[in-house]
Amino acid sequence: MKSSAKIIRIQGLLVFAVVAGLIAGFLVLFMDGMIKDGVEDGGSRILKSQVDVASLATSIGDQAIDISGLEIANADKLDENILEIGRIRFDIDAGRAFSKKVWVDDMRLEDIRFNQKRKTPAQPYRKVRPEEQPPKETETQPSKPFEFLEGLQFKSPRDILQSETLETLEAVKQSREDLETLKTKWETNIREQLSQDSLKQFKARIESLRSKGKNLKDLAAIQSAAAEIKALRNDIQTRLNTIKNFKSDLEKDIRRAQNTAANLKNLPQKDFDRLKRKYSLDLKGGSGLVGQMVSGPLKTKIDKAWRMYRKISPHLKSDSTPEPEEEERERSQGRTIKFNVERPSPDFLIRHAKLSIRAFDQDLEGRFEDLSDQPKIHGKPFVLNLSGKDNAKFKQFSLKVVMDRTGPQAQDLLETRMDAFKFDAMEIGRLATLDKGLANITGRLKIGDEKNLKGHVTIQVQDASFAGRNGKDDEITRLIQKVLRSVNHFYLKVGLSGTADHYSLKIDSDLDAILTKAVRNIFDEKVKSFEADLKKSIGASTGLPLSETQDLVAGLKDYRKILKGSESDYNNLLRQATEKALLKKVPGGGLLDKFKLPF
């Protein structure tokens, strides 16, 4: 069965063309939808919040993509979009696309808006586990503006003492335990070593020797009695030595107890100083009134900005060497190897983009350049410039952001300037609002290595108009409101330094001096009254325990008398326990005494 078949099948070309046409047709019909779904799914995955696209159109001829109505939901507030972009149009570098690289030479972003209300709440991207929950804003806000002045309704000393542990009472408790131990020790010593029974035993031994001394008949008996007397005297002397040691030890214990008691006397003052620092107020110290006013809200805003920076920062990778990296494939565990091509280029790059942003209810124009995921390879930093001028809100505004990841360490910079900015009513705590004013703002912030912050903001406010807020109506509120109403202009300088997790704000303002002077009189009076009450309460709480401690120290002194009495008793016994007193005269004993050898 041999056949001479033709090698080429011309109809095959037709079939191929039909198949290729079907594929192309499918792509033309459905590619836009597929890309739109890809943007929504991929964006949601990367940003961890819902991303919506109203429409997406590709133009193969122009190699361009046109996206309308891009919305990125706020993951922490689902009824709000953190970012909305009305229209995005960009050209894709098709040549690079073959290398799986996304390069955009020119991009237009129009009608960018922030923090807009959503029509329908966004779906949470995923359930957040409790340990992953971002810190609530209230946690990062150490104090509300003017909260310290509202604190002029001081907490009552009684409540303070209920919630606080007094060092005095703790020390008294400890001292009493020590003194009780000492007391027990001395009671035991005296009972065991210096009891009346013991004294009686010595007296009995003396009496026994005395009666024995009356009946001495020979020299041997005398010698035996003399030896007993000597032993008795030794025992009494030993006891006297013990008493002497006891006296010395007791004096040491008394001195120590007296020192402890003396120290205890100072503790109520120490407690008072500590509680005063905590619950009373000092206008001279701290960061000043304005510092306390603005540091809370400022910290909240800085922390919020920092969280956003941290979200953006990882997408600007600073690693430059395209090492072989693993990429899981659906069919199996294949690996995609990246090769160090002779002229490496980043996988993602937007060379140039023009923006139109709606901020402060005004239109801002801007541009950014060189947005890349591998800036070291690209060799140029990302630079964003925004500006606007002569509108209803401000005379001039400029913002420059540089994110430089081309060097060994990331160096980011933010510079802003705003002239004659008309701000809306701002709440200053619960006491007042800054109704209107014109502010000139300049600021510069440098972030080194993605964590070290250093910068400053200067705000000069003119034509300021403060107004009191309804609600509280007390002396201090009225005074603050009155003072603020009289303020027409002021400046505020904020210095920022440290790391992102532990930064410090240095706030300086001339408003400080004005406010401090005004509230000082009332403030001082209230503080004095509070402090007197606090001192009295501490005294009442600690008086009795301290007095009891003194009694215990005095009790120790009583042991002096006991030891002295015992010493006297044993000295008497020692005087009685002599050969002369206890033994009758040995016959011839007197002659022997008078006998003297001739040499």
Add this chain to the structure above:
Amino acid sequence: MLSQIIKILKALNSNEAPWQISLGIIFGSILGLTPLLSLHNLAVLFIALLIHLNISIMLVSMALFSIAAFALDPLFHQAGLALLTAPGLQSFWVQFFSCPVFLLGNLNNTIVMGSLTVSLVAAAPLFVLCNRLVVKYRDVYNTFIGKVPLLKFLKVLDTYEKVS
């Protein structure tokens, strides 16, 4: 499964030359062993449609080799990894992948590279083997037909129908 066996038998007993059947098996093996949605398979499909090979056999071969591919994937990965990371070939690969089309074709993936290389290397011996098997099969088959008069008659009838 039955229809596929019938397709194979029909192809084997048809008038097509053994190389057409063998090529169908070879092209099917490339399509089946390598990940289907790869750029090189578009080229394979184009050539397969252009050359007068047996499409049915190619589709059956593709299905069978696809099943085999899942078991052989670790082998392909090892082969691809060895090739792509061979120190002596690094400069070649750098030059090779400077052409974006090869990157687009995922040839820098170990499985794609391994399976394509294995299927291409195996193509020549497989072609010779298949050719011989087809010829051998047909010899046996014809001998069997010649021995049974009824089958011989039916075959003549069938040939007549096709010619007329």
